[in-house]
Amino acid sequence: xxxxxxxxxxxxxxxxxxxxxxxxxxxPSYHHLDENQAMITFTLGxxxxxxxxxxxxxxxxxLKLPPNMRKPMDCPRERSPIIMELKLDDKVIFSKTAxxxxxxxxxxxxxxxxxxxxxxxxxxxxxxxxxxxxxxPIYQLEQEITLAPEQHLVIEFKSEIGGFNVx
Amino acid sequence: MKFxxxxxxxxxxxxxxFNLSFGNAxxxxxxxxxxxxxxxxxVFVSGLYLFxxxxxxxxxxxxxxxxxxxxxxxxxxxxxxxxxxxxxAAIITILLHMFREFALDRYRGFRWFSWVTGVPTLWFVIxxxxxxxxxxxxxxxxxxxVQSSQLMDALPLMPASMSRNFLQSxxxxxxxxxxxxxxxxxxxxxxxxxxWIHVKRLSDVSIVPPRGLAVGSFIAxxxxxxxxxxxxxxxxxxxxxxxxxxxxxxxxxxxxxxxxWTEGQVWMLxxxxxxFLMIMPxxxxxxxxxxxxxxxxxxxxxxQCAMDCPFDxxxxxKRTDGARWENEVVVNESLCAACGxxxxxxxxxxxxxxxxxxxxxxIDMPQSSINSLRTNVESAINNLQGENKIIVFGCDNxxxxxxxxxxxxxxxxxxxxxxxxxxxxxxxxxxxxxxxxVTGCRTGDCxxxxxxxxxxxxxxxxxxxxxxxxxxxxxxxxxxxxxxxxKELRRELDRFQASLQQLDADHESVNEGGS
Numbered sequence: 001x002x003x004x005x006x007x008x009x010x011x012x013x014x015x016x017x018x019x020x021x022x023x024x025x026x027x028p029s030y031h032h033l034d035e036n037q038a039m040i041t042f043t044l045g046x047x048x049x050x051x052x053x054x055x056x057x058x059x060x061x062x063l064k065l066p067p068n069m070r071k072p073m074d075c076p077r078e079r080s081p082i083i084m085e086l087k088l089d090d091k092v093i094f095s096k097t098a099x100x101x102x103x104x105x106x107x108x109x110x111x112x113x114x115x116x117x118x119x120x121x122x123x124x125x126x127x128x129x130x131x132x133x134x135x136x137p138i139y140q141l142e143q144e145i146t147l148a149p150e151q152h153l154v155i156e157f158k159s160e161i162g163g164f165n166v167x
Numbered sequence: 168m169k170f171x172x173x174x175x176x177x178x179x180x181x182x183x184x185f186n187l188s189f190g191n192a193x194x195x196x197x198x199x200x201x202x203x204x205x206x207x208x209x210v211f212v213s214g215l216y217l218f219x220x221x222x223x224x225x226x227x228x229x230x231x232x233x234x235x236x237x238x239x240x241x242x243x244x245x246x247x248x249x250x251x252x253x254x255x256a257a258i259i260t261i262l263l264h265m266f267r268e269f270a271l272d273r274y275r276g277f278r279w280f281s282w283v284t285g286v287p288t289l290w291f292v293i294x295x296x297x298x299x300x301x302x303x304x305x306x307x308x309x310x311x312x313v314q315s316s317q318l319m320d321a322l323p324l325m326p327a328s329m330s331r332n333f334l335q336s337x338x339x340x341x342x343x344x345x346x347x348x349x350x351x352x353x354x355x356x357x358x359x360x361x362x363w364i365h366v367k368r369l370s371d372v373s374i375v376p377p378r379g380l381a382v383g384s385f386i387a388x389x390x391x392x393x394x395x396x397x398x399x400x401x402x403x404x405x406x407x408x409x410x411x412x413x414x415x416x417x418x419x420x421x422x423x424x425x426x427x428w429t430e431g432q433v434w435m436l437x438x439x440x441x442x443f444l445m446i447m448p449x450x451x452x453x454x455x456x457x458x459x460x461x462x463x464x465x466x467x468x469x470x471q472c473a474m475d476c477p478f479d480x481x482x483x484x485k486r487t488d489g490a491r492w493e494n495e496v497v498v499n500e501s502l503c504a505a506c507g508x509x510x511x512x513x514x515x516x517x518x519x520x521x522x523x524x525x526x527x528x529x530i531d532m533p534q535s536s537i538n539s540l541r542t543n544v545e546s547a548i549n550n551l552q553g554e555n556k557i558i559v560f561g562c563d564n565x566x567x568x569x570x571x572x573x574x575x576x577x578x579x580x581x582x583x584x585x586x587x588x589x590x591x592x593x594x595x596x597x598x599x600x601x602x603x604x605v606t607g608c609r610t611g612d613c614x615x616x617x618x619x620x621x622x623x624x625x626x627x628x629x630x631x632x633x634x635x636x637x638x639x640x641x642x643x644x645x646x647x648x649x650x651x652x653x654k655e656l657r658r659e660l661d662r663f664q665a666s667l668q669q670l671d672a673d674h675e676s677v678n679e680g681g682s
Contacts, residue, residue, distance in 0.1 A: 009188035013195075014387040021255045022395045024416045030423045032310070032412050039408035045328055110328035112317060114426075152408040154334055167406075 033116060038147035040086075040115045042094055042126070044157035047108035048080035049131035077106040080132040086155070087125040088117055119149040126164055128157055139163045171650050178270035179651045182609070191647075193380045197611035199264040201376035204362075205384060206260065209253035213246040214351070221302070223347040224340045228304040229402045236398055248392030251415070254296050256388065258417040261289055273614070275453035277478065277504040280368050286444045288361040295358060296418035298350040302343075307412055307419075309333065309403035314422045321430030334405060368502055370479040371617065456505030456582070457533045459498045463487075465515040466529035468494035471631050472509035475585070477616035478502050481509060481530075496530065506615035507532045507586030511622070514632050516588040518544070519597075535582065544591065547577035548598045555667045557660070558600040560587050562607035564614035566648040566656055576660070583607065585618030589625045589634035592643055602642045602667045604660060610647045619647065641670055 033039060054075040062070050079100040086094040093115050101107035124145045127137035139157065141164040147153060156165045171179075185194045195202055220243055222231035235243035265285065268274045274282040297315065301308050316329035332338050366372045375381070400409065414423065425433055458480070459472075473481040473496050480502035483494045498509075510516050515528040518541040526538040548558055553575040561568035562584045572578050577600075581587055584607035592603045605622070613619040624630035626643070644663040648656045 006188060006190065010383060013185070013188050014383055017256070017259070018252070018387045018391040020259065021252050022391050025251060025255045025397075026395075026413045026415070030412045030414045031410060032423075032426070033408060033410040035410065037410065041334075043328075043331055043334065045331055110320060110331065112320065112328060112330040150408055150410050152406055154405070156334065 033150065036119045036149050037116050038119050038149060038151040038153060040088075040093075040117050040147075041152065041154045042084070042086050042113045042115065043111055043154065044082075044084070044128075045108060045110045046082060046130060046157060046159055048082050048100055049133070050076050051078045051080055051132050052076050077104045079106055079108070080130055082109055083129040084111070084157075085125075085127055086115070088122050090123065090125070093117065117147060119147045119151070121146050124155075124166075126155055128164075141166070172270075174270050175272075176651055178267065179649050182612070182649070183651075186609070189380070191610040191612075193377050193383075194611055195260075195380060196263065196267060198376045198380055199260050199267060200366075201373055202380065202384065203257050203260040203264065204374040205376050205381050206253040206257035209249055209385065209388065210257070211355075213250040213253065216246045217243065217250060218351060221347075223343045225304070225338065225343055226340075228302060228343055229399065232303050232305075232399055236396065240396065244396055245389070245392050248395070248397040249388055250299075251397040252388050252391050254299070255415065255417045256384070257292065258296075261292065265289075269447075271614075272453070275448045276455045277502070279448035281365060282448050283445055284361070284365045284367075286441060288358070288365050290441070291354065291358045291361050293418055295350065295354040296415075298346060298354060300415065300419065301346050302350055303399050304343075304403045306400040306403060306407065306409045307414070308400075309405065310409070310412060311419060311422060314425050317425065318430050318433065321434060368478055369616070370477055455503075458500040458503035458505060459507070459509050459530050460533055461496055461498055461530050462527050463490070463495055463529075465513075465527050466492075466495055467514075468492040468496065469514065469631075470494065470496065471512045471514070472496055472530050475508050475512040475617065475621050475630075477506065477508060477618075478504045480504070498530070504615060505532065505534075505582065506618065507535070507582040508615060508618055508621060510537055511583075511586045511588050511625070512632070513588070517590040517632075518588070518594040519590060532582065532586075537588070540579065540581070540591070541594070543579050544595050545598055547579055548595060548600050551575055551577055551600070554671070555601050555664050556599065557602045557604050557664065557667070558595045559604045559606065559660075560584070560591070560595075561605070562614070562618065565608040566606060566650050566652055568606055568656065571656070571660060583613070583615045583618035584622045585613070585615060587622065589632055589638075592634060593638045596639065596642055600642075601671070602644065602663060604663055605643070605645045606648055606656065608647060609649050609652075612649070642667065 054073040056072060057065075057070075057074055061074075081097050081099045083097045084095070085092060094113055096111070096113075098109045098111065099105065101109060122145050123142070125140075125142045127140040129136065129138045131138060139162070141155075143166065145153065145166070154167050156167070157163070158165055182194065182196050185196050189195065191197065217235065220231055220235050220239070222228055232247070235247055237244070268278070268282065297311060300311050313330055313333050316333065319325055319329050332342075376384075400412070401407075414420070421433060421437065424436075428436075468483070468486065470483050473483050480499045481496050482499065484497055486492055486495050488495070509530045510528060510532055513529045516526075516531075516537045518526060518537070520526060526541055528537045531537055544558065548556065551558075551574070555575060557576045559568055559571055559576060559578045561578060561580055563580055563582055569578055569580070584605055587605065592605075595603050607619055607622070608614050610619060621630055623645075625632060626634045626645075628634065628636070644659070644666075646656060646659045
């Protein structure tokens, strides 16, 4: 084909190719949140309490055990599941019962949950139970929060501080 | 007319369009591999420049990228844009490369290795792009970092949560050193080896596109970089959740999906697609013909077949049969594509040899020996009638040419035009054909990679074995056609017949004038 036709066709093809590259490298924009929405992240890294307390072996029980396995206390490896709930204005926005991990159910769990919430003033209630021996919330937090649009609010459970950290 | 799958027909139409626009030599679809390498070179060189100014610290990364983008926009800013757009362009060429191999059924049989190794290579490219976006450390980077970490957390391999590292500035400069190492050294080295393995079963691999195509592509990238410079989002801030993100869909397409699917589902999708792509060459399996056989009695160890083999299946070793020649060739059956190009390369494939007995050549195809081809050519010519007797030599992997057969046209099929020894053309003319019409894959698109190229070079006297000068070129016509080019093939054959007629008429008039 004649060059004077071929060159414009090439320019057209290059323009089309670069148009595709340029467009999809930026657009369509992804709307991660709706207008006037904020993001709440609920997170924790925690190991539940043992499912039962340690029990002292009786002399009789100890004698039943092989000599190399005799020890004064019988402690379970299994941990309690962690039950958690997050409410915004008394409406549950996140709820989970996380069983302990591991073959012997003796490992901790990690939670990192993103929850979209409308901006504005809210009553935040969050509670957690990490002990099967106890009914209901063990750790609890209730507070007023004001969410700005596009704000990222983190609610972190930290056993070291004995509760929740909101930032 | 042979049925052509709509996907293949669509692809061939696209190829025709690019042939019109660029010509066969510059057709981007024939150069997708080399074009991808070219984009990698642009990424590499621009990346080196960016690294000079990039601050690999948590607090300095964003500021250094902003400096490059705005204060030094005329060099570093352009380099940044080239870096991004060349990476994006590479994804398009890789995807087109995959689509092409699929549409033309070039991913099964002996090609399984290149296909299977290509799939993880694509993932290496994508993960390299993802870590590149992390380094900017803007809102988008933080979003990707957290989402990637959540994906990693979903695997039962992680001892502790990665995602939680990004809360309350729990990451530090060492994180950036790690990311810098990954993106600037670790991942590129892995990619380099993946690419090396990907082309391991090919010989004479080109990683440089035609100069015109490279220049055109670079100018196009440059224009895009100047018109739409790559910019960052705002600096990463854990207290912010940006509502709108300008995601690079070539690399980051999986992240928005995570807002709708669980991490497990995203992994299932990703691994499912990967697994499916990896087993595609066996769905169903394509059988490769019998491998070439070496006949040492007729081989003088000239190595031409080893040089011409497009799949590195022939190696040279010291002579084992005590003959006076120094070397002999050995065929690796697992690599042989059964293209027969080695037969066309062998000097012993000359059909004028042993005319009264079986023709044995140095390297031959068991299922279609050079002796049987010579017999086919001879009997086909003997059956031709009328004037302008034409014999068509065609390749099995291009247009279906068997329909051309008529009382004055005979057809003989070869695995590839590269399998045709030039002396076979002379032989056909000598045995009574008025013309030899050779048709194979489109120029630049040989099914067996180099068949067309070697054939052309042999005819031009640039590659052994050559077509001797005394062969009448006016009686030889080469026409390259894809499966969809039936009309063009017929038209070209008619034109060739007319030219032969003219040639005969001219010849007669010269003879009459002479007498």
